[in-house]
Amino acid sequence: MIKQTLRAVAVASVLLSLSTFAAPGVKTYQVTGPVLEVTETTVTVQKGDEKWTVQRSKKTKVHGDLKVGAKVTIEYQMVAEDIEVKDGKK
Numbered sequence: 001m002i003k004q005t006l007r008a009v010a011v012a013s014v015l016l017s018l019s020t021f022a023a024p025g026v027k028t029y030q031v032t033g034p035v036l037e038v039t040e041t042t043v044t045v046q047k048g049d050e051k052w053t054v055q056r057s058k059k060t061k062v063h064g065d066l067k068v069g070a071k072v073t074i075e076y077q078m079v080a081e082d083i084e085v086k087d088g089k090k
Contacts, residue, residue, distance in 0.1 A: 032073040038066055045072060 031052050033045040043066065044053045054074050066072065 026077050028075050028077055030073055030075050033071065035066065035068050035070050035072055038068060043072070043074060045074065 031045060031047055031054065033047045033052070035043060036046055036051060037044040037053075041057070042053050042055055044051055046052075054076055064070070
C-alpha cells in the first residue's frame with residue numbers, strides 16, 4: 001500500500017505536456033490501462049494491481065473521449081520539482 005501511494009505521488013508530479021516541456025534526450029515513459037478517474041488536473045489509471053495518478057495541464061493533448069472505463073496510453077516524463085543535496089560527510 002505504501003509503495004502504491006509513493007508511486008502515485010511520484011507519477012502525479014509528472015508533466016504530460018511533452019511537446020512544450022520536452023528537453024532533448026529526456027526519456028519518455030508510458031502507462032496503459034483503464035481510466036478510473038478523470039479530473040481537470042489528473043487522470044488515474046489501473047495498471048495491474050496499482051493505481052497510477054498522472055498530472056495533466058491545459059496543454060495536455062487528449063486524442064479521443066477521455067472518460068472512466070476508456071483504455072488509454074499516457075506518455076509522460078519524470079521531471080524533478082525539488083532537489084536537496086545532503087552532504088555525505090559528518
